[in-house]
Amino acid sequence: MGNNGKSNPDDLLVSEESAALAEDTVEIPSTDGMTIITIYRHYCKGCEICSEVCPKDVLKMVVATDRWEGSIVEVVNMDNCNACMLCEHQCPDFAIEVRSLKKEKRKKAKEKIAGEK
Ligand code: SF4
Ligand code: SF4
Numbered sequence: 001m002g003n004n005g006k007s008n009p010d011d012l013l014v015s016e017e018s019a020a021l022a023e024d025t026v027e028i029p030s031t032d033g034m035t036i037i038t039i040y041r042h043y044c045k046g047c048e049i050c051s052e053v054c055p056k057d058v059l060k061m062v063v064a065t066d067r068w069e070g071s072i073v074e075v076v077n078m079d080n081c082n083a084c085m086l087c088e089h090q091c092p093d094f095a096i097e098v099r100s101l102k103k104e105k106r107k108k109a110k111e112k113i114a115g116e117k
Contacts, residue, residue, distance in 0.1 A: 024067070028075040035083050036099045037075050043095035046070040050087035050096055056080040059087060059096075 024041040041064070050073055051059040058081045064072035073096060075081075083100035 026075075028078050030078050030081060034101045035078070035081050036101075037078065037081065038097040038099070039073060039075065040095045040097075041067060041072050043093045044072045045093055045095075046072055047092065048073075049090050049092070053086045053090050055084065055086070056082055 027038045029036045058077045060076040061071040062074045087096050088098045
């Protein structure tokens with residue numbers, strides 16, 4: 001081992017940074033647990049695109065003094081989300097992700113049927 005088994009200070013810095021970023025990721029499930037929105041707050045630059053395109057008023061911009069002087073998107077109405085994915089597709093910074101377990105189940109069922117043919 002080139003460093004005599006000692007941890008490299010640069011590696012330590014990188015892992016502390018990764019831990020801090022992971023802490024700044026929030027996952028919000030719907031009440032039925034079928035839809036989950038994940039917000040990577042550290043990537044959000046507060047451009048408001050997602051909150052403007054959302055047809056269900058699920059998203060809102062909030063001042064995020066813990067991060068910077070601007071705002072960051074927040075989920076305010078999770079159970080209204082229809083998993084249309086518009087927010088995820090329109091976000092230029094990959095800061096928001098939508099997972100629909102219903103859609104995933106449907107897709108798997110279709111693939112199974114297609115595989116049986
Ligand atoms: S579109 Fe992306 S970067 Fe812009 S506010 Fe929404 S999550 Fe943040
Ligand atoms: S998936 Fe659609 S309804 Fe849900 S938050 Fe995004 S834009 Fe709004």
